[in-house]
Amino acid sequence: MEYSSLYPWIYLFLLILSNIWIIESKKFVVTDFGATPDGKTDSTEGFASAWEKACGIDGGMVSVPIGTFLVKSGNFNGPCNGETLFHIDGIVKASDAPTLNSQDYWITFFEVDGLTVSGNGVFDGNGAASWSRCHGISKCQSLPPTTLKINYVKNALIQQINLINSKMFHLIIHESDNVTVNNVHISAPEDSPNTDGIHIGDANRTTITNSYISTGDDCVSIGEGSNNVNISGVSCGPGHGISIGSLGKYEEEAGVSQITVRNCTFNGTQNGLRIKTWAPSSCSSVVSGVTFADIVIENVDNPIIIDQYYCPHGSCSREGESSVEIKGVKFVNIKGTSASDTSVSVKCSKRYPCQDIEFFGLDLTYQGQPTTALCANADQKFGGSDQTPSRCS
C-alpha cells in the first residue's frame, strides 16, 4: 500500500478528534468552577461562572453532574452568543427559606434565544417551609418564588427534567415565544398551596407534550396574553386540572387565544378542564379559539367547568360581573368518571354571556349513572344527543 492512500484516513481521524475536542471544549462542568456536590455548600457562584462561559460561545453547554448542589439563586441571563444548553444530571436544590431575597423566582433563564434545558436531573424547590407559612395565598406577606422562570426567551426546549416541591409555581413561561416542554415530571404534595405545575403568561407558541404533573394546584394554568398553546399527552393528578385563567383580576390584561388541549388524562383531580375569570373584573379581555379534545377523566370533582364568578378563599367583597368575554370553546370526546353528579358546569357573566360553547362526544358518568350539565348565560350547543350528558339545563 502506498503511503499516499493513508492520507484520507489520517485526515478523517484528525477531523473526528478535533470535533470531540470542540464538543468537550464547549462543555462547562459546574464542579470545575467551584460548585460542590455536598448538598450544603452554596454553589451559586460555580453555576454562574459556568453559565457565563457557556453563554459566551455558540453551542456552549453547562453541565451539572450527579450529586446534590445547594444553589441559593440562579440568574442565567442572555443574550448569548448562539445556542446554549443546560444539561442537568444531578439535583439542584434551593435553600429551605420560605422566600428568597424577595425575588419571584429561584432560577431564571432570561433573554436567551436558542435554549435547551435537559437531562434526568432534578430542580428541588425545597418548599415545605413556604407551604406551612402561607396556606391560602392571601395569608402570604410576600409571595414565595417560582422554581424555574423562563422569561423573555425564544426558541427553547425544556426536556426530560424533574421539578419537585416548589415553594410556589414550578415552571413559568413568561414573555416568551416558541417554547416547548417535553417529557417533564413535576410533583409536589396534593395539599401544598399554589404549587402550579406550569404557568404560561404573555407568551406565544407554547407546546407542552408527554408530561406527568401532580401538584397541590393547577397542573397547567394558561394566563393572560397566552396565544397559540398546544398541550398534549399530559397526565394530571392529583391537582386542580388544566385551567385557562384566572383572568380579569388585574388591570390591562391581554386576551387568550388559540388554545388546544388534547390526549390528556386527569386522575383524582379537583377539576378537569376549566376556564375561570374573576367577578367583577379589573379589565375587559377576550378568550377565544379553545379546543379540549380526546380527554380521559377519572374520579374528577368538576370534569368541565367554566366559572366567571371565580373567587377563591372568599377574597372578593365587591359584587359584580366579569368583563372577560369567552367565545368559541369546543369540548370534544371527553370520557370517564365524575366524582359528582354534575359533570358540566358553565356559569358565564351576565354582562358578557359566553358564545359558541360546543360539546361533542361526552361520556361522563357518576357511580355508573349519567351525569348532568348546568349552564347559565351561555350560548351553548350539544352536537348530537347520543352523549352523556346530552343537554344543558
Ligand SMILES: *[C@@H]1O[C@H](CO)[C@@H](O)[C@H](O)[C@H]1NC(C)=O
Ligand atoms: C422553535 O424552537 C425550536 C428549538 O426548540 C427550533 O428548532 C425551531 O426552529 C423553532 N421554530 C421556529 C418556527 O422558529
Ligand SMILES: *[C@@H]1O[C@H](CO)[C@@H](O)[C@H](O)[C@H]1NC(C)=O
Ligand atoms: C406575541 O404576539 C403578539 C402579536 O403578534 C405580539 O404583539 C407580542 O409581542 C408577542 N409576544 C411575544 C412574547 O412574543
Ligand SMILES: *[C@@H]1O[C@H](CO)[C@@H](O)[C@H](O)[C@H]1NC(C)=O
Ligand atoms: C398547534 O396546533 C395547531 C393545529 O394543529 C397548529 O396550527 C399550530 O401551529 C400549533 N402551535 C404550536 C405552537 O405548535
Ligand SMILES: *[C@@H]1O[C@H](CO)[C@@H](O)[C@H](O)[C@H]1NC(C)=O
Ligand atoms: C397520548 O398521550 C400518551 C402519553 O400520555 C402518548 O403515549 C400517546 O402517544 C399519545 N397519543 C396520541 C395519539 O397522541
Ligand SMILES: *[C@@H]1O[C@H](CO)[C@@H](O)[C@H](O)[C@H]1NC(C)=O
Ligand atoms: C388513578 O389513581 C388511582 C389512585 O392513585 C390509581 O389506583 C388508578 O390506577 C389511577 N388510574 C389510572 C387510569 O391511572
